[in-house]
Amino acid sequence: MHSTFDIHSRTGGGMTVALSDVVILRDLLRLIRDLNDATATLNHLQSFYTLQILN
Numbered sequence: 001m002h003s004t005f006d007i008h009s010r011t012g013g014g015m016t017v018a019l020s021d022v023v024i025l026r027d028l029l030r031l032i033r034d035l036n037d038a039t040a041t042l043n044h045l046q047s048f049y050t051l052q053i054l055n
Contacts (some may be wrong), residue, residue: 024051 028044035041 021048021052024048 025048028048029035032040032044
């Protein structure tokens with residue numbers, strides 16, 4: 001995820017960033033009542049990518 005943009009995924013730093021991304025994505029997806037709701041899921045995924053650009 002984020003690590004593919006600027007940190008090699010095989011380094012310790014890359015793994016840390018990847019795990020951090022998983023936690024952020026988990027927290028965003030928890031807010032969705034129904035993962036079959038494509039609009040809500042897409043909105044939360046877009047929020048995730050926006051957060052990645054800002055960090």
